[in-house]
Each structure stands twice: as structure tokens, then as C-alpha cells.
Amino acid sequence: MTDPQFNRIALIGIGLIGSSIARDVKELGLANDVVISSRSAETLKRAEGLQLGTHYVSSAAEAVKDADLVIVSVPVGSSGAVAEQIAPNLKPGAILTDVGSTKASVIAQMAPFVPDGVHFIPGHPLAGTEKSGPDAGFAGLFRDRWCIFTPLPDTDAEALEKLKAFWIALGSRVDDMDPQHHDKVLAIVSHLPHIIAYNIVGTADDLETVTESEVIKYSASGFRDFTRLAASDPTMWRDICLHNKDAILEMLARFSEDLAYLQRAIRWGEGDKLFELFTRTRDVRRSIIQAGQDVDAPDFGRHALDPKK
Amino acid sequence: MTDPQFNRIALIGIGLIGSSIARDVKELGLANDVVISSRSAETLKRAEGLQLGTHYVSSAAEAVKDADLVIVSVPVGSSGAVAEQIAPNLKPGAILTDVGSTKASVIAQMAPFVPDGVHFIPGHPLAGTEKSGPDAGFAGLFRDRWCIFTPLPDTDAEALEKLKAFWIALGSRVDDMDPQHHDKVLAIVSHLPHIIAYNIVGTADDLETVTESEVIKYSASGFRDFTRLAASDPTMWRDICLHNKDAILEMLARFSEDLAYLQRAIRWGEGDKLFELFTRTRDVRRSIIQAGQDVDAPDFGRHALDPKK
Numbered sequence: 001m002t003d004p005q006f007n008r009i010a011l012i013g014i015g016l017i018g019s020s021i022a023r024d025v026k027e028l029g030l031a032n033d034v035v036i037s038s039r040s041a042e043t044l045k046r047a048e049g050l051q052l053g054t055h056y057v058s059s060a061a062e063a064v065k066d067a068d069l070v071i072v073s074v075p076v077g078s079s080g081a082v083a084e085q086i087a088p089n090l091k092p093g094a095i096l097t098d099v100g101s102t103k104a105s106v107i108a109q110m111a112p113f114v115p116d117g118v119h120f121i122p123g124h125p126l127a128g129t130e131k132s133g134p135d136a137g138f139a140g141l142f143r144d145r146w147c148i149f150t151p152l153p154d155t156d157a158e159a160l161e162k163l164k165a166f167w168i169a170l171g172s173r174v175d176d177m178d179p180q181h182h183d184k185v186l187a188i189v190s191h192l193p194h195i196i197a198y199n200i201v202g203t204a205d206d207l208e209t210v211t212e213s214e215v216i217k218y219s220a221s222g223f224r225d226f227t228r229l230a231a232s233d234p235t236m237w238r239d240i241c242l243h244n245k246d247a248i249l250e251m252l253a254r255f256s257e258d259l260a261y262l263q264r265a266i267r268w269g270e271g272d273k274l275f276e277l278f279t280r281t282r283d284v285r286r287s288i289i290q291a292g293q294d295v296d297a298p299d300f301g302r303h304a305l306d307p308k309k
Numbered sequence: 310m311t312d313p314q315f316n317r318i319a320l321i322g323i324g325l326i327g328s329s330i331a332r333d334v335k336e337l338g339l340a341n342d343v344v345i346s347s348r349s350a351e352t353l354k355r356a357e358g359l360q361l362g363t364h365y366v367s368s369a370a371e372a373v374k375d376a377d378l379v380i381v382s383v384p385v386g387s388s389g390a391v392a393e394q395i396a397p398n399l400k401p402g403a404i405l406t407d408v409g410s411t412k413a414s415v416i417a418q419m420a421p422f423v424p425d426g427v428h429f430i431p432g433h434p435l436a437g438t439e440k441s442g443p444d445a446g447f448a449g450l451f452r453d454r455w456c457i458f459t460p461l462p463d464t465d466a467e468a469l470e471k472l473k474a475f476w477i478a479l480g481s482r483v484d485d486m487d488p489q490h491h492d493k494v495l496a497i498v499s500h501l502p503h504i505i506a507y508n509i510v511g512t513a514d515d516l517e518t519v520t521e522s523e524v525i526k527y528s529a530s531g532f533r534d535f536t537r538l539a540a541s542d543p544t545m546w547r548d549i550c551l552h553n554k555d556a557i558l559e560m561l562a563r564f565s566e567d568l569a570y571l572q573r574a575i576r577w578g579e580g581d582k583l584f585e586l587f588t589r590t591r592d593v594r595r596s597i598i599q600a601g602q603d604v605d606a607p608d609f610g611r612h613a614l615d616p617k618k
Contacts, residue, residue: 101530126530129607130594136607146527185519185527193509193531199571200505201590203497203564210494216596218455218494221410221435222502224603225534231594234587241575241583252572255512256565262508263561266550274550278543281510285439285540287525294533298438298445300609 005166008033010067012060012082014047015233016128017099018073019137022052024170027139037063047134061085064094069166072098072110077239080109092117095159099125101186101236103150103179105243111152119159122150124182125172126190132233143171144292150179187247191240192255195248197229198237314475317342319376321369321391323356324542325437326408327382328446331361333479336448346372356443370394373403378475381407381419386548389418401426404468408434410495410545412459412488414552420461428468431459433491434481435499441542452480453601459488496556500549501564504557506538507546 009031011018018036025031034053037060038044048056057063064070064086072082079100090096096118100106103122114120127145129136147167151160164174177185204215204223215223241248265273289296318340320327327345334340343362346369347353357365366372373379373395381391388409399405405427409415412431423429436454438445456476460469473483486494513524513532524532550557574582598605 126527131607185523188513188519189527189532190530198587198590199568201593202586203567210497214494216600218435218498219597219602221499223498224597227594227597230590234584237587238580238583242578258512259508269551271547271551274547275543277511278507278546281507281539284510285536288528288533288536291525293528295611298440302604
């Protein structure tokens, strides 16, 4: 148990991310009060059933009253609406942050509503799984994962340090970035991979010559890896696509161009070009493992987990 | 221990697949003699060091002498050369099989060399990891995985049953398929996923606006999943691309067409189209888990394995 860092924290949205924060805050004793709000009555009830906070209210505006830290964890397309609702009740001196996967759009949506005296510091913990909802969260989700902040030009340094200390307490490593650069980085490390995964699963699902049951039966030969990302929350990912459009379209164009080159090499039997790429990409994997960003166990260690093994 | 199914098994090639077969055969006592052959002196020495077989010879032609079952586990592009080398020494009545990921090409390469009286039955165990070489294999790799056979029109039914019994002893589920259909199925469930993974890792590696260290640092947000497949053996995958060209090009064309549709939906802000696809793909994941073809643990259960957690 640490000393509480905040008297009252308000969590707006209690899905995978919000509920993981709630669990960490509770476990670490980082706040006296944790007010949870969800626009879904069912989700709110479930959060209460799981005892994720100390207070539960359906209205986001109610939830933020007297809160020293407000964390908005909703699909990025809802950021503006939430900011508008909570703005009148934000306490002077409070820190307002979010966890959205796109930053320029979230800033554009939220900043206009933030009253003077409230410290709005956009943030993005790079953590999650393909599951969603309050049951999917778990304590420790953010441990050793990066949390990127995209402070605004007038962000108060002390407030930023306070927010970083909070995420560090959750186990995160913290980084600052320009919002536009964040959106480019995320477009390649997260958004493009998800879009590609959704796309290939869709392609496979639509085939006429190979049945769906064959795709499923034989999926362990590679395909199943993509289905994990393609099982992520549809609302969240629809919003990301719509709110990081420019960076995503740029990365998609590059990806398609590279794929056309690869396709041409396959068509013309240019084995050396294929071999060169396939060798180079191996090194990237090695670097990721060395950086502690993935497990080294073959096949993500699935064999160790599979109950049948 | 089972009774030996074969007096002598010859394993031509002792990488991930060959060495996993060797380990199973040894553990289960499926043969009296296991002759191992590799064209790489280093690999052969390592196989001997690991005590994977009972005899070790550098010449594939030597290895197959008196063998009742010959399993060729080499990159598919080498199938023809291996068949030519071993053909004169194959024992009448022996079963000759392979483990290649493409079947029409392997048949075209090997069948012309197979002498009368030898039962050539192409096979493909759908199992593996991103690691390669004799150290990467392990007993149990084939357990609950499918092994597909693409028998030729004149394949001896008894020999086919004998070969299937062998794979069943290794824990595999067995299936028959037409070679052309096999190649189409594998193009979507295995070859396209690998090519896409190689491609996206290459795209990320080539960016100028996002540094490679950023890609690695933040890879846990999706990208790292692709790096696993993109760390697979380059020779093996070059050969697959070259030897299943038609089916791969067909699947690539469909994938690119679907991606263009998705890209257009992103550009024009058509959230409903994105949401529809992202919802549909979730069901595919669910079916794969229900079919026992992947673990249900979030994030492939990485959190459970990560030593830092």
C-alpha cells in the first residue's frame, strides 16, 4: 500500500482499460474515493458487482464533482461529448486525462471544453488485450508497458509530474511525445496491425473455394494469430480508424505499395528479393524480444498454456 | 511405449519438423532404427549431439537404404533434388512421404523419380513455431494438430493407413485432401498470413518518420504479434512463395481488394462499414477457440508467461 496520491479519482468509462486502472488503484491504495461512471447501466452494475470503486453514478457530469483526477476511458469518438458533459463540474486544479489511442483528435475534441484552471493532459497507456468490458480488466495490465503523454504547450509541469507518478505507480514506463508524432507512431505499431488483421480475417471469411470450417480447422498454421487482434472491440476500432485517418491512410499506402512489390516478386519468381525481406524481418523480432516487449517462448508460449498439451 | 510401427525410419532433413518427429518417435518407440540425414554437417552433428536418432549420415541416398518409412522434411524447393538422390536406394514396399507446405509442386517435383513399388504419399503436418533448426523441435509438436495427406490416384490404401497410424501415434488428427485444394486452403490459412506479416514488418522497418527504436519500444500495442510469423525460416518461406504461386497470388489479390475497400471506408468516414467488418471478424475468433485451435487466454496468455509479471 502506497499513500493515496489523490483524494478522489473519477473513472469515466469502465471497460478493459478503466477497470484495470480501478483494480490497480484499489490494490495499491492510490485514492480514497474512486467514482465510477458508465453510460451503460449494465456495465455500471457489473463494475459495482466487481467492487471496482467506492461510488457508482450513471452521469459522467456527477462523477467528476470534487475529483482530483479524472480519467476518461471511452472510445475516442465519444471524447468530445464526454468533455462537454463533465466540463461544468470539473474542480479547479483537477487533472483531466484520457487513455485514447489517437491524440490529435482527442485534443481537438476535448480541449475547447476544458475550463481554465483544470489541467488537461492527454495520455495513452499502450496496453490492452483483445477482450473488452469491466470483466476483462486486471491488476498489472500496465506493468512494464509504456504510457505516452502528449502535453499541450501550456501544460503545468507539476501536474504532469503528478500524473506521471500515478502511471509509474501502476507500473508503467512514461514518455512524452508530440500529438501528431504519437498518431504516426501508433498508426504503424497498433492501428495498421489491427486493420490488417481485421482485413485478412474478413477475406478468409468471404472465400467461396475454401469453407469457413476449413479456415477454422486449419487456423493454427498462421491465420489464428490475426484473429486475436481482429477480436478487439469494434466500437473502439471504428473510432480509431475515423479519428486517426491521415496517419492510417499514409501507413496503408506504404503497406500496399510494399505488398505490391512482394506480390510482383512472387509472380516473377524473384526468390532473392523474398529471401532478403524474410531475413531482415527476423532481426526486428529479435530486437523486440531483447527490448523485453515480447516473450521469447516459441508460438507465444501457447504450448505451455494449452490444457491439452 | 508402443510396439515399433516401422523397423527403420529415415529422416531427410532434421529442422524444426524433422527433429520433432525424431523426438516423438524416440519417446514413443515407434521404430527400431532412426537414420538421420542433413546436408548441413553442422546440423547433422547437432542432431547427433541431441541423440535424436540411431544413425547419422550426410548422404540422403545412404540414409534411405533399408528404410521402411522415409520422411522428407526439407524446404519445398529442394524436394525434387532430394527425390532424385534417394530414388535409386528406396526399398521396394517402403513408404515415402514429406511434410511440405505446398503439395502440387512437391508432387510434380518428386513423383517422377519415385520407383515402382515405393508408396509415395505426400503429407503436411500443420504444426510448427517461428523457430527453426534441430534445437527448435520438441516432442508433442503434432499433438491435436492436423496432418493432411494428398494421396495420388494410385496410392495403396494399406500404405496410406499405415502412414496415418504413424501420425495418429504422434497425436495428429488426419485428413485427406486433393493437392490443389490443399494448396488453396493453405494459401489462406498459412501462406497469406505469413506474407502479410513479413510485409508489415518490412514496412515498419523502412519508415523515415517513425524510428525503428520507436517501433520496437511500442510494439506491444499490436505490431509484435506479426513479428512472430515474420521470424519464420526465410528459406522455407521463400520456397513456399515460389511453389504455391497461383494460389498465393489469388489470395493476395482478394486481400488487396478488400483492403482497398476498407481504406476507402476510412477515407470517407464510413463508420458503419468498419463496424460491420470488425464485428463479423470477432465471431471467427470465437469459432477458432471453440474448435480448440487456439487458447482462450487474453493476449495468447502472454501475461501468464512473462517473467516480469
